[in-house]
Amino acid sequence: MVHAKTIILAALLLAGTATGLRAQKVERPVVEASLSADSVLIGDRFRLNVRITKDRMETIGFPTFDNGRLSASGEIEIVAESDVDTLETQGRKVTVAKEYTLAAFDEGDYRMGRFPVLYLDKNIVDTLWSKDSMRILVRTLAVDTVKQTIHDIKPPMAAPVRFGEFGGYLLWSLLAVAALVPLVLVLYRRYRNRTGKRRRDAPDEPPHVTAIRQLEKLHDQKLWQSGKQKLYYTRITDILREYIGERYRINAPELTSREILDAAQGTGMAERPMKRLQDILFTADYVKFAKHIPAAEENENAYTDAYYFVEETKETERERPAAPEAEPVPMEEGKR
Structure with a gap:
C-alpha cells in the first residue's frame, strides 16, 4: 500500500515537472500594438506604439516597410519612426518599445491588422503578431453645399506699380551713366585727335x-x-x-x-x-x-x-585733281 502511494506521488511530481518545462518552453515574447486615436482627419498625424516583453536572451526584430508605407495598408504612410527603447527590466524580463508617426491622405476605414515582429531563439525563426488588430478611421470635413457656395479660384490680383519698387535701380543707373559720360567724351576726343593727326601727317597716296x-x-x-x-x-x-x-x-x-x-x-x-x-x-x-x-x-x-x-x-599730274587745301586744325586746350 505504501509502495503504491509512493509510485502515485512520484508520477504526480514528474507530471508537474513536465508541465512546468512545457510551459517554460512555449513561453514567447508578448507583442502589444496600439494606435493613439480611433479616428483622425485627412493629413493629421497619429502614433502607433509597439511594446514587446521578452526574455533578455531572446532576439526580436522590427519589420522594414517598403516605400515608407505599412504593408497591411498602402494608404497609411510612415512619417517618422523612433529608435528601439528599453522601458522596463525585471529580472530576465525586458520590455522594449518603438513608436511610429503615421499619416493618411485619403478618406476611408483602414483595417491595419496585427503588427508583426520577427522572433529569433537558437534555431527557431518565427513571426510573432500583436494580440489585437488595429483599425483607424480617416475622415474629411463635411461641406454643406446648400448653405455654402463653392467658388472658383480667384486669379492673382493686379497690384499697382510703385516708384519705390524700381526707384533705387533707376537712381543707380543714372549715377552710372553720369560717371561714364565724361570718360567716353575723353576717350572720343583722344581718338579724334589721333585720327586727325594721322590723316594730316600721312595723306592718301595715289x-x-x-x-x-x-x-x-x-x-x-x-x-x-x-x-x-x-x-x-x-x-x-x-x-x-x-x-x-x-x-x-x-x-x-x-x-x-x-x-x-x-x-x-x-x-x-x-x-x-x-x-x-x-x-x-x-x-x-x-x-x-x-x-x-x-x-x-x-x-x-x-x-x-x-x-x-x-x-x-597710272594717273598723270594733269589728270589728277588738285587736293583741297587743308583746314586749320584747332589746337588742344592748354597748348598755345
Whole structure:
C-alpha cells in the first residue's frame, strides 16, 4: 500500500515537472500594438506604439516597410519612426518599445491588422503578431453645399506699380551713366585727335603707288617658288582689281574677268596694257579653276605684266585733281 502511494506521488511530481518545462518552453515574447486615436482627419498625424516583453536572451526584430508605407495598408504612410527603447527590466524580463508617426491622405476605414515582429531563439525563426488588430478611421470635413457656395479660384490680383519698387535701380543707373559720360567724351576726343593727326601727317597716296608697293611685297614672299601658285595668282588679281577700282572708278572686286575687260575697254585704255591685263586674268583663272600649273617663266611674266600695267595706266599730274587745301586744325586746350 505504501509502495503504491509512493509510485502515485512520484508520477504526480514528474507530471508537474513536465508541465512546468512545457510551459517554460512555449513561453514567447508578448507583442502589444496600439494606435493613439480611433479616428483622425485627412493629413493629421497619429502614433502607433509597439511594446514587446521578452526574455533578455531572446532576439526580436522590427519589420522594414517598403516605400515608407505599412504593408497591411498602402494608404497609411510612415512619417517618422523612433529608435528601439528599453522601458522596463525585471529580472530576465525586458520590455522594449518603438513608436511610429503615421499619416493618411485619403478618406476611408483602414483595417491595419496585427503588427508583426520577427522572433529569433537558437534555431527557431518565427513571426510573432500583436494580440489585437488595429483599425483607424480617416475622415474629411463635411461641406454643406446648400448653405455654402463653392467658388472658383480667384486669379492673382493686379497690384499697382510703385516708384519705390524700381526707384533705387533707376537712381543707380543714372549715377552710372553720369560717371561714364565724361570718360567716353575723353576717350572720343583722344581718338579724334589721333585720327586727325594721322590723316594730316600721312595723306592718301595715289592708287598706283599702293599697287606697286603691294606687288613688290608679294614678289618678295616667293609664293610660287614654294608651290603656292594658286595663292600667288589670287593675290596678283586682287591687287589689280583694287587698283582698277580706284583708278577708273569701276567695281572691279565684284566683277568677273570678262566683265573687267569689257569695262576697261570703255575707259579708253590703250591696247598694250589691255593685252597685259587680259593675259594676267586668263592665266589666273586657269590656275585657280582649271588646276593649271604654269612654268617659272610664266609666273615671272605675270608679275612683270602686272607691274608695267600699273605703270602704263597710272594717273598723270594733269589728270589728277588738285587736293583741297587743308583746314586749320584747332589746337588742344592748354597748348598755345
